[in-house]
Amino acid sequence: MSSYDPHRVRADVPLLRRVIDGHPITYLDSASSSLTPRPVIEAMSRYYELRHANVHRGVYTTAEEATAAYEGARVAVGEFIHAAHPSEEIVFTKNTTEGFNLLVKSWGRANLRSDSVVVLTEMEHHANLVPWFQLREEVGFEIRYIPVGDDFRLDLSNLDALLDGASIVSFSAMSNVLGTKNPVERIAAAGHAAGALVAVDAAQSVAHSVTDVQSSDVDFMSFGAHKMMGPTGIGAFYAKRALLADMPPFLGGGGMIADVRLDGYTPAKGVERFEAGTPMIAEAVGMHAAVRYIENLGLAAIAEHERALTADALGRLRERFAGRVRVIGPSDVHDRGGVLSLDVDGIHPHDVAQVLDQHGVCVRPGHHCAKPLMRRFSLPATARASFGAYSLREDTDVLLDGLDHVIELFG
Amino acid sequence: MSNLEDLYREIILDHYRSPRNRGELECPPAHRIEGFNPLCGDEITVYVAADGATLSDIKISGHGCSISQSSASLMSAAVKGKPIADVRATIDTFKRLMTVHESNLDDEQEPEPVDLRALGELAALQGVVKFPVRIKCATLAWNTLAQGLDELSN
DSSP states (O other): OTTOOHHHHHHHOGGGGOEETTEEOEEOBTTTOOOOOHHHHHHHHHIIIIIOOOSSSOOSHHHHHHHHHHHHHHHHHHHHTTOSSTTTSEEEESSHHHHHHHIIIIIIHHHOOTTOEEEEETTOOGGGTHHHHHHHHHHOOEEEEEOBOTTSSBOOTTHHHHHTTOSEEEEESBOTTTOBBOOHHHHHHHHHHTTOEEEEEOTTTTTTSOOOTTTTTOSEEEEEGGGTTSOSSOEEEEEOHHHHHTOOOSSOSTTSEEEEETTEEEEOSGGGGGOOSSOOHHHHHHHHHHHHHHHHHOHHHHHHHHHHHHHHHHHHHHHHHTTSEEESSOSSSTTBOSEEEEEETTOOHHHHHHHHHTTTEEOEEEOTTOHHHHHHTTOSOEEEEEOOTTOOHHHHHHHHHHHHHHHHHHO | OHHHHHHSOHHHHHHHHSOSSBSOOOTTTSEEEEEEETTTTEEEEEEEEEETTEEEEEEEEEEOOHHHHHHHHHHHHHHTTSBHHHHHHHHHHHHHHTTTTTSOTTOSSOOOOOOHHHHGGGGGGGGGGGSGGGHHHHHHHHHHHHHHHHHHHO
16 A cells, blocks of 8 residues: 555646646546546547547448457446446446436336335435436336435434335445445345345445445446546446346437337347447547556555545644534545535635635535435535545645635635 | 636625625515526525515525625615616626626627626626626526516516
């Protein structure tokens, strides 16, 4: 672990050389989108310069190469999350949200009825709420929520009763607002014991700790590449092979068919059934490069680095601001990631973020697409700082100086 | 740092710290309109009362950032007791102030310049246009009031 050097990562990330209003950029918004290292950018450029062709169609050399690159990315992403059958259990999507739409509108529509029960949590991103609401309008099933306690963690004391009769439990591995890491294995085991399937939103966790869908026994998972140092425009949806085999198509069109006649169509088998139209080939190449990049850094080393940064920041926020800056999330680093949602002396997060911008500090103000969770804690919004593999203690120095300025101006 | 001072003028901070016309009006006879900024979660409720063709009273409640709150406060001070036709004209002028940098950049016709003197204290908000993301904060109360005037006249 001691060999982990964030400065080496920084040297790979061109955007970290930006200067904003005379200040070097202090990027603390990796929970929103992580910065892209040169190997990812170069892999995508090389693809466009040397190998670009449509996939699954041509028989000429570059078309074969593009298909091999695209399918190779699928295998790499599947292996990254320890899928049992990497080439058959990963569907490429546009982003995490599309993965949940696929789950709800394919599996959900085929399996849920008016007397079904879906279990979610109070800390979900809108991606894992709104698609369920949309299908509920059609089908009329019941949605139950695992509550969030005042310690900013899921209250699992009533879990078995909540899961009673449930068809599926769908929850985030890590909250994008609180930083709380949820006990995936425990909830998955309880879900399966109750006869429910288990879906996990891994958007926030996948680049910050090891993901193993087999050991944690997860049935479905969704995550996006751009929060794991990869490009925007691509994500991955994982489903166990046997479950995927029974799921109806999601989007229709070219590429997802076995046969089309004037009187109808027969969908393709396997992952192709869910990938209508020309896919994001260059982005898949970029996602593959991001997986390799993260694997080379080592997920355990990244997790340890971010844990140290988070512990340091939590301690210094407490000491320096003595209650004027409240962290909306667990106060220790046990089962917690590097996401710090701040309530700065009641000052509106837009104003906090605007002043921080003048210091070159990038944080995200807002409700973070988790409005039910914000209501749970009676907050309209927070200013969220979050760490990545390239973050430094010095980033926290600049953040804290900026917060002094915020309080001086508005306090 | 000059940019930040353009945005957070002293008048704006004053209206943020001591908002004018804060509160509620009994409905009816007053009219109540809610406005939301779904991107940032800001919520505002505007209460307007009309006496014939005059906007006789206005109160504002809700929460939001310094720009949305001070803009609402400045607006309430500017329109209270004014003829509704003048209020509509002020809304139009203010919204033009908030879009002036985006409109007609290469049209032959010059956009009609906004008369800052006619806006009085409201002109303090002109710095907001340099921060495009914040324009929605500044216009939230105004769009809500405009909706209320439309509903009043129906």
